[in-house]
Amino acid sequence: MATWHLGVSYFGNRDPRHVDRDLEEMAAAGLTFVVHTFSENDLAFYAGTLQEIVDLTHRHGLEAFLDPWGVGRIFGGEAFSNFALEHREADQLTPTGEPLPAACPNHPDTRRFLHEWVEAVARTGADGVFFDEPHFYHRNGRHGCWCEACRARFRDRFGHPIPETFTPELRAFQMDSLVDLIRELAGHAKDLGLKTSLCLLPHVEELDTWPRFFGLAELDIVGTDPYWHNPWLQLTGEAVGRHVAEYARRVATLAREHRKEPQIWIQAFRIPAGTEEDVARAVRAAAGEGVRNLAAWSFRGTAFMSSIRSDQPEVVWQTLIRAYQEVRSRG
Numbered sequence: 001m002a003t004w005h006l007g008v009s010y011f012g013n014r015d016p017r018h019v020d021r022d023l024e025e026m027a028a029a030g031l032t033f034v035v036h037t038f039s040e041n042d043l044a045f046y047a048g049t050l051q052e053i054v055d056l057t058h059r060h061g062l063e064a065f066l067d068p069w070g071v072g073r074i075f076g077g078e079a080f081s082n083f084a085l086e087h088r089e090a091d092q093l094t095p096t097g098e099p100l101p102a103a104c105p106n107h108p109d110t111r112r113f114l115h116e117w118v119e120a121v122a123r124t125g126a127d128g129v130f131f132d133e134p135h136f137y138h139r140n141g142r143h144g145c146w147c148e149a150c151r152a153r154f155r156d157r158f159g160h161p162i163p164e165t166f167t168p169e170l171r172a173f174q175m176d177s178l179v180d181l182i183r184e185l186a187g188h189a190k191d192l193g194l195k196t197s198l199c200l201l202p203h204v205e206e207l208d209t210w211p212r213f214f215g216l217a218e219l220d221i222v223g224t225d226p227y228w229h230n231p232w233l234q235l236t237g238e239a240v241g242r243h244v245a246e247y248a249r250r251v252a253t254l255a256r257e258h259r260k261e262p263q264i265w266i267q268a269f270r271i272p273a274g275t276e277e278d279v280a281r282a283v284r285a286a287a288g289e290g291v292r293n294l295a296a297w298s299f300r301g302t303a304f305m306s307s308i309r310s311d312q313p314e315v316v317w318q319t320l321i322r323a324y325q326e327v328r329s330r331g
């Protein structure tokens with residue numbers, strides 16, 4: 001019988017009395033782990049609370065992973081970076097030197113700060129870290145990064161100055177930088193006794209770089225989040241199953257090659273009314289490719305976050321739990 005790891009992300013609630021009730025519901029639904037967001041705001045003001053939440057998670061028999069949600073705006077998440085505001089010298093820059101609201105992963109101060117974040121995770125007693133969607137800033141037509149650290153590293157690597165526009169060479173350089181970042185942070189996390197997991201964005205133009213991330217000896221779990229309904233992609237019905245299966249197959253194949261545990265994220269936010277069954281299709285598609293570690297973003301159809309909540313979050317949640325139970329019962 002295969003070991004299943006079934007989880008959800010959880011955030012937005014920092015009152016241990018209420019978190020306790022939600023965790024009880026997750027455990028009753030048969031979940032085995034929770035990914036708690038641990039933003040810069042949490043690091044600054046809720047580190048002790050997170051420790052209590054991790055304790056509660058364990059008390060309910062669930063594993064706890066912590067996610068650098070929006071930290072430095074280098075990782076995915078609807079959270080802002082105070083570090084980027086207070087350390088302007090470490091900010092990502094446009095080609096003309098305009099600071100962006102995100103820290104540069106190549107700046108030594110940013111690295112130090114992210115090391116501290118990992119150490120804070122270890123202090124909460126969490127089981128692992130979940131590095132989500134590492135990326136350079138790219139928003140509203142503005143790209144990072146042309147800071148001094150990037151300029152110097154680029155010249156070292158390619159022997160000529162960094163191009164002023166976003167060329168394939170620059171993309172390769174940035175992916176190298178992110179591989180290096182994850183190697184360093186995951187290595188630090190492993191040294192502190194934490195499990196390490198990584199989710200890469202399902203960007204088609206970056207697929208060629210996946211083996212370099214997934215091959216990192218410092219990682220235990222590798223995955224992606226092939227969401228199907230967002231402002232730039234709207235799939236429904238059988239197309240959802242095909243989309244998720246394609247990414248799950250890619251992750252499962254690479255994970256096997258590199259002896260990692262494959263993980264697939266299931267969309268449980270922004271699900272339009274009437275398409276909830278797509279959540280079950282996605283779960284079945286990932287399981288069908290041999291993936292036994294499934295995680296959904298997020299708890300209860302993300303009912304608590306108005307900007308991305310599903311139309312009928314309760315239906316999304318019930319569909320997800322039913323699908324989890326269904327695939328697990330098949331072994």
Ligand SMILES: [Zn+2]
Nearest residue numbers: 104145147150
């Ligand atoms: Zn930079």
